[in-house]
Amino acid sequence: EAGVAQSPRYKIIEKRQSVAFWCNPISGHATLYWYQQILGQGPKLLIQFQNNGVVDDSQLPKDRFSAERLKGVDSTLKIQPAKLEDSAVYLCASSFRGTQYFGPGTRLLVL
């Protein structure tokens, strides 16, 4: 069974630029999560989807971050404009019966 796929794996941008990350969850998993993992810290939830609806986006900085899951499968997370403090690994996960499975992450560096 294929795992959670993410792309790109690495991205370097300058501050004030925009960037987008893509995630394809495990087939059949209805719930999808985006986490931000800053160096030296544990992952922090940004947004949770159930099918194509948002369940929890209370920790998403909505002035610059947006996410969508239009057809209830793939998801895109966007940052516009990026700030230096957005440098982190962005992890996507999908869940089945309460257990979350993580993708390899996208490492973002904002210069």
Added chain:
Amino acid sequence: GNSVTQMEGPVTLSEEAFLTINCTYTATGYPSLFWYVQYPGEGLQLLLKATKADDKGSNKGFEATYRKETTSFHLEKGSVQVSDSAVYFCALQEYGNKLVFGAGTILRVKS
């Protein structure tokens, strides 16, 4: 709010040594508890979990017991290998399946 506290690292051990990584939590109710492992450059992999008090999760020689009395879920392994070198994250699952992670503990095993 709910939180997870892990022992600070890095933890440096010789091969075949005994491993303990402490994890305590603060939560309302009785959340499910997880240990995830992150190898260099990779995403998080589920190592083991426990869903109720006194449950013992185990996998690949690692084990952890859900202790309600001490609100703890310490990770143990009897004999570590160089290949166990990674970052270990303890996490609890809140209502709605959101995961709250500790800061992670770096484990380095020397041959």
